[in-house]
Amino acid sequence: MHMESAISPRRGIAFNPCWSGKARNATHALTDAAPGSNIARLITDFPITHRRLKMGDFLFRAGGEFSSFYVLNAGFIRTFSVSEDGQERTVGFHLRGDILGLEAIATGTYGCDAVALDVCDVLAIPYDTVIEHGSRNPDLVREIHRAFSAEIRSDRDLMLNLSNLPADGRVAAFLLELSQRFGSRGFSATELQLRLTRQEIGSMLGLKLETVSRAFSRFAKLGLISVDLRQIVLRDIDGLREMVDHPADAELRGALRAA
Amino acid sequence: MHMESAISPRRGIAFNPCWSGKARNATHALTDAAPGSNIARLITDFPITHRRLKMGDFLFRAGGEFSSFYVLNAGFIRTFSVSEDGQERTVGFHLRGDILGLEAIATGTYGCDAVALDVCDVLAIPYDTVIEHGSRNPDLVREIHRAFSAEIRSDRDLMLNLSNLPADGRVAAFLLELSQRFGSRGFSATELQLRLTRQEIGSMLGLKLETVSRAFSRFAKLGLISVDLRQIVLRDIDGLREMVDHPADAELRGALRAA
DNA sequence: GTCGCCTGTTACCGACTGTTACGCATTGTT
């Protein structure tokens, strides 16, 4: 399975929109399942800075100077990088609990843009503070390492998908991964509210928007999903999994089921 | 430029095959340019374990229990993962100074296989030791973070290439990245001794071996490189760069230059 | 030496994806 993320399978059901309150210590802000939650929990003896973003605001820009990394507490964020010719390429789609900005430590500048797709609340964690705390709190260091490591893993899974799956397989894998992440964070795992356009999804999967569109249509025709613009309902998880593992057969099997 | 790695541009020319001696403190074993060098240098007050590998030996296997990560001191290592259907997919190609095994921290088990392509010498760095040292040596912690972060960056660059470049562009980008890494570690940046088969290269780039072969042949015909099995000489770096940036034009331009 | 195996090269064909173009629905503006 390429879709397994390194996230613990413990499910956090409760969804606390704590960003609607005052800025507060983040100890109880996140569920267990989110990689950023433990880190926030381990930094207890100083107030964490909250940043509020509205749709379209940037959390950081590529090349901007690094001083903090961020734990997304509520909302949705898209990260992308812009090539020399002005083409936007989506790098990731992030929900609450995700950590952003880790890739900036090496160079001291952020490696991509991060834009809010919705109203967002973000915890800003100053890197120097982490280092300072780390010297007397090995658990915090371990937790940071785990987050790094998980990031590498999931990037690598995505890479393997990109390089080995045909268009349908990639789209199916994308949906399954999203479902798993939504589920582990207390959202519905079958009714997905995409916040991305076809274009943005495509640029993350190395496909054109028409191809994404076609894949969605095909899946709907095969009864695997229902599509209503950006509202997607997964109806046959195993079928989608089949589409990832054996893309060719899945097509055939669906066809004869329809006949 | 997607090919820029986060490695410092300082070049370490001297190549000390220190693995031929007795196991020793690693302080002087590696050049500045390698991401693993600083880490090895910062762990000074205990002897680092060396592991010798001969061609075909595994440094670690997917699923194996994690206790140490590794700094490659000499030789070449290929990492790959095996899918359910038995297909091998190359994840990375590593030279001296590279760090291996970082992705294992999250789950406690290694995420891929690592096999020696040559006689290798590897420094094994027990993770617990790092944590222990980290509490009184913040620089070590920072250095580890830098390595993690650089890993994420380079994975992401590769991802962008995979999802956006056509076959020729990927192969050209692969050659340029290799050249840059060889150069930064004291090898020739233009005469590359590939240790990978076409198949292995292809599985890293998401291409079939025939496609890799065809790309090499095309490049050779355009005068960009010379190919003699796994011995490749880069003859026109700018031309290769052009192939990455504007794959279509590069073909045309080469054709009319030949005419 | 010969055989068999592995790696690599090249050619031909077909499938898949990108390209282009058009139509439709929604949204927000004049």
Next chain:
DNA sequence: AACAATGCGTAACAGTCGGTAACAGGCGAC
């Protein structure tokens, strides 16, 4: 209300890449 802008779906066409196959060269086993 008319209009433009944006996102989305569909279809025809073209280009690229993979699948298959045949062949050459290196190498070890016998």
